[in-house]
Amino acid sequence: MMTFFRDSWIVFKRAIIISSQNPLWIVIGLLQPILYLALFGPLLTQMAGMPGFPPGNAWLVFVPGLLVQLGIFGGAFVGFAIIYEWRSGVIDRQMVSPASRAALIVGRVMRDIVVLFIQGCLLSGAAFLFGLAVPLHALALGLLLMVLLGASFSALSYAAGLALKSEDSFAPIVNTFALPILLLSGILLPMSLAPGWLQVLSDLNPFKHMVTALRFVFRDEIWNGTVLLGFGLAVALLVLSAWVGTRVFERQTK
Amino acid sequence: MAQRKMIETLSQNMIEAHGLKRTFRARGKNIEAVRGIDLTVAAGEIVGFLGPNGAGKTTTLKMLTTLLEPSDGEAIVAGCDLRRDPRGVRRRIGYVAQGGTTAGIARAGLEITSQAELFGLTPKQARQRGEELLSALDLEDVWDRKCESLSGGQRRRLDIVMGLIHRPQLVFLDEPSTGLDPQSRANLWHHIRKLRDQFGTTVFLTTHYMDEADSLSDRLLIIDHGVIVGEGTSAALKARVSGDSLTFTLRDGEQAARAADIANTLAGVANIVTEANVLHYQIPKGAIVLPVYLRQLTQAGIEPIGAEIARPTLDDVFLTLTGRTLRD
Numbered sequence: 001m002m003t004f005f006r007d008s009w010i011v012f013k014r015a016i017i018i019s020s021q022n023p024l025w026i027v028i029g030l031l032q033p034i035l036y037l038a039l040f041g042p043l044l045t046q047m048a049g050m051p052g053f054p055p056g057n058a059w060l061v062f063v064p065g066l067l068v069q070l071g072i073f074g075g076a077f078v079g080f081a082i083i084y085e086w087r088s089g090v091i092d093r094q095m096v097s098p099a100s101r102a103a104l105i106v107g108r109v110m111r112d113i114v115v116l117f118i119q120g121c122l123l124s125g126a127a128f129l130f131g132l133a134v135p136l137h138a139l140a141l142g143l144l145l146m147v148l149l150g151a152s153f154s155a156l157s158y159a160a161g162l163a164l165k166s167e168d169s170f171a172p173i174v175n176t177f178a179l180p181i182l183l184l185s186g187i188l189l190p191m192s193l194a195p196g197w198l199q200v201l202s203d204l205n206p207f208k209h210m211v212t213a214l215r216f217v218f219r220d221e222i223w224n225g226t227v228l229l230g231f232g233l234a235v236a237l238l239v240l241s242a243w244v245g246t247r248v249f250e251r252q253t254k
Numbered sequence: 255m256a257q258r259k260m261i262e263t264l265s266q267n268m269i270e271a272h273g274l275k276r277t278f279r280a281r282g283k284n285i286e287a288v289r290g291i292d293l294t295v296a297a298g299e300i301v302g303f304l305g306p307n308g309a310g311k312t313t314t315l316k317m318l319t320t321l322l323e324p325s326d327g328e329a330i331v332a333g334c335d336l337r338r339d340p341r342g343v344r345r346r347i348g349y350v351a352q353g354g355t356t357a358g359i360a361r362a363g364l365e366i367t368s369q370a371e372l373f374g375l376t377p378k379q380a381r382q383r384g385e386e387l388l389s390a391l392d393l394e395d396v397w398d399r400k401c402e403s404l405s406g407g408q409r410r411r412l413d414i415v416m417g418l419i420h421r422p423q424l425v426f427l428d429e430p431s432t433g434l435d436p437q438s439r440a441n442l443w444h445h446i447r448k449l450r451d452q453f454g455t456t457v458f459l460t461t462h463y464m465d466e467a468d469s470l471s472d473r474l475l476i477i478d479h480g481v482i483v484g485e486g487t488s489a490a491l492k493a494r495v496s497g498d499s500l501t502f503t504l505r506d507g508e509q510a511a512r513a514a515d516i517a518n519t520l521a522g523v524a525n526i527v528t529e530a531n532v533l534h535y536q537i538p539k540g541a542i543v544l545p546v547y548l549r550q551l552t553q554a555g556i557e558p559i560g561a562e563i564a565r566p567t568l569d570d571v572f573l574t575l576t577g578r579t580l581r582d
Contacts, residue, residue, distance in 0.1 A: 087353065
């Protein structure tokens with residue numbers, strides 16, 4: 001167990017140093033949510049108060065969605081990095097070291113968590129400039145949910161990348177999963193505006209419940225079943241993803 | 255108890271493998287990449303593992319380095335049981351993969367340090383040993399450089415530094431000089447030999463270059479279609495090839511084919527191969543045969559552009575053992 005923590009730390013340290021020496025990717029990852037915030041958010045301010053639109057001003061509705069989106073997309077594409085590392089021989093090299101197999105993925109996920117956290121803070125800061133007004137503890141919960149999601153998607157993405165070992169098959173898979181998740185989660189527009197059948201479909205999407213939960217949190221309505229469900233789903237997803245990710249790393253030698 | 259005893263008796267050998275097999279499943283069919291390999295490597299040896307692409311070299315190497323579980327068979331590697339104690343094996347061996355070991359966007363020093371730490375060294379020890387190894391491999395001043403900024407030869411030597419940072423007793427090099435220019439290759443060979451001479455490291459390397467196997471290895475193992483087909487020193491293997499190696503360059507493939515037909519009538523001829531307009535065969539007393547054969551060609555209206563006679567090479571050994579050339 002000690003070696004697991006030590007090895008995770010070593011893998012994390014290497015990964016975070018590489019990221020800090022190539023900061024362009026952190027900026028690029030942040031670009032998409034910032035563009036949504038600046039170019040899409042103002043549209044929503046016109047819609048607030050319409051029938052079907054959740055209570056609260058537009059930013060209280062939109063920023064939780066953006067945080068969830070950052071978590072999902074920030075994590076989902078890291079699989080490209082593991083394909084690059086595998087092709088460079090880094091993965092095999094670390095596999096032939098005595099390091100714990102789980103540490104090889106956990107250390108990398110830890111790096112993604114730190115990068116996401118920085119991006120989330122920058123995004124929230126920008127949102128405050130646009131007019132978001134939210135208690136700090138609510139924002140902290142928002143960042144926590146984003147990090148939980150980011151860690152899950154990062155682990156799943158590493159697993160998929162390492163299992164497929166080809167950008168050409170990895171890219172369509174990520175897009176196939178990410179786009180319906182995005183559209184059915186009410187990130188851009190609340191699903192309460194949707195027709196009945198679409199609402200039913202989105203109820204099946206766990207990420208919709210996370211977005212809804214975070215909207216409650218941002219309105220400072222924290223102690224209720226909706227919030228519990230949203231965070232519970234996020235934790236369950238993380239446990240599942242960590243298991244899948246570790247399995248895939250272990251199975252590399254089968 | 256019997257197990258214990260076996261491990262003890264094998265401990266003078268760095269590698270002792272019996273019946274190693276690996277089967278892959280692809281499109282519903284079982285493909286036998288390695289079909290039962292027995293091999294022994296003594297401590298301090300440089301052993302070359304030679305074979306054409308797809309012969310099973312890399313698969314065997316991946317099994318011996320714990321990257322791939324054998325489908326069957328047993329092996330003791332660096333004193334540890336491959337199946338029961340893969341972590342013990344990993345602690346004691348170094349492995350330099352064919353495709354490299356470092357990320358281009360990472361700095362060399364970071365890759366060295368992180369690898370050393372995974373083997374339990376402190377960052378300080380890593381730096382000290384890393385710098386020592388780098389200078390032993392003529393790689394001063396690369397510590398703070400990104401790996402992608404190094405030349406092919408420098409990056410390959412950095413790979414070797416990575417594989418040696420924890421001072422393994424046994425190091426596996428997969429195709430160490432592929433993609434390097436001749437000067438870098440000769441330089442790399444020099445360094446690999448120095449490894450063994452200075453540190454007593456046992457080296458197990460795969461290659462499909464005959465000259466590499468010839469000039470670097472104390473002993474050779476030749477693999478083809480997943481089984482070992484020949485074993486011995488380079489000189490001993492060459493002695494098994496009868497006679498000299500004759501090569502003729504002709505005007506075109508059609509003439510080469512006719513020349514091959516004529517060669518086929520010579521007494522004691524073996525391993526006739528034509529590749530485009532080049533004809534190659536082996537025959538005892540080549541120096542006496544050559545003028546006779548050239549006269550026969552002239553009589554048949556064939557004028558060779560060039561003729562060459564040589565002592566047998568490992569290429570010929572391979573041809574004799576497998577019936578095909580390494581380039582196939």
